[in-house]
Amino acid sequence: MPKSLKTLCLAIQFLTRLPTPTIKDFHPSLLSQSAAWFPAVGLLIGLILYGVNMTGQSIHPLFAALMTLITWAWITGGLHLDGLADLADALGASHRSPERFLAVLKDPHLGSFGVITLIIQITTKLCLIYLITLQHATPLLILIPAITRIGPLYWSKTLPPLGGGMAEQFAWNIRYPIIIFWGFTLAALAAYIHPLLVLALLTLPIWQQYLKQKIHGVTGDCLGAGIEVCESLILLLTILVFHSALP
Template identity: 45%
Template sequence: MKALILAVQFMTRLPLPAVAANEKDFAQAIRWFPMAGIFIGLCVAGAAWAGQRHDPWTGALAALLVWVAITGALHLDGLGDIADAAGAAHGDRERLSAVLADPHIGSFGVTAIGLQLIAKLILLRLAMGTIPLAALAVVPVAARIGPLFWTLTLPPLHRGMGTSFGAGANWPACLAWFLVLDALAWWWSPALLFALPAMAIWNLWLRRKIGGISGDGHGAGIELVETATLALLVLAA
């Protein structure tokens, strides 16, 4: 139970009681990241439903605002950091590490975050009335299986929050969530399964360009898998 609460606390800004936790609890929390995605997805779908009762653009904007607010822009921050590092490092691993450690954001990061928000807004507008809101709610769940997969298949880039959580990742938990996603895709839309190749593509990109996984890599990957899966849902509709 502690691990689940920690996962939701880390992944969302939902008001939850503080819990006393040790390293083992933190490590096991990664197994519950997709469950945190369920709460995020339900809030996003609820905002979309309420907003589209006025018009589709209101529904899309409401969903996007809730998506950013409930996650505290945590994953957008990771996307910006990875974009800055990849854009400024030019293959120099020392320079890459220095940029990732820099708390300031540069032009590459601003551009990546801006494009991500625009892409999500347009895709959410296209999704209004064309895909089931339940399928929309599954998108954050699918993307948060990614940290389990990336932790198990990529070397850690450095020690940090990502490695603290990553210590609890294992293949049984990862495969169990893959099966859950498969069941949800069978019920709502097979396009949800595109999250799996999207995770694999991000894995390959990180391995070649960054050299491993970090908290920023997890955050950026979650954002990009969400957008890719949402795009396929729209196209399939």
């Protein structure tokens, strides 16, 4: 199997539950190289979400939103939701004791901060997906997962890793031209739908600045949490851009 196809399959395996061929002669460096394919995998996820949403609309917009959300969580295996919950627990527990941040982040148990954050995130996403369904802005579902999956490339490249892990590994083989290529490509597609949607890419440096100011670095959980947060922000931006289409 060609190396490029191996890294694409690894990217799909890492970010989704979709079936892919078995990779023989696996080496850890291949996983970090696969990060260059993350936005492409995001497009694949987006196409599936779009198809589910359009199918669900034949029953009811709310049903379409619910099925889209369930598919979104299933196809990613809850990977990014897990990162968001872990980060929320760590930030909550380290409010008075910053030195506890990494210790809590590594704890596999889910705390009250994580539970509350998950409930808020899932409820928020359901409402936002429902509203963009009403606005007939569902083509944006194709782009949103792709735009947010530029994030791990950008954040791991521009922030110091807090200990060894995925954030450090991804930074090894990511080059700025790859980030720039995906940024311009997806910005052009967003602008084709509506010029203001180019602002969606600004969610990525916003999260980068938050991590820089709040924890002074990045971890694998921060990457996953950033994807979730930025997806909600872009959904919200979509609603604001197309608000006149609401009934």
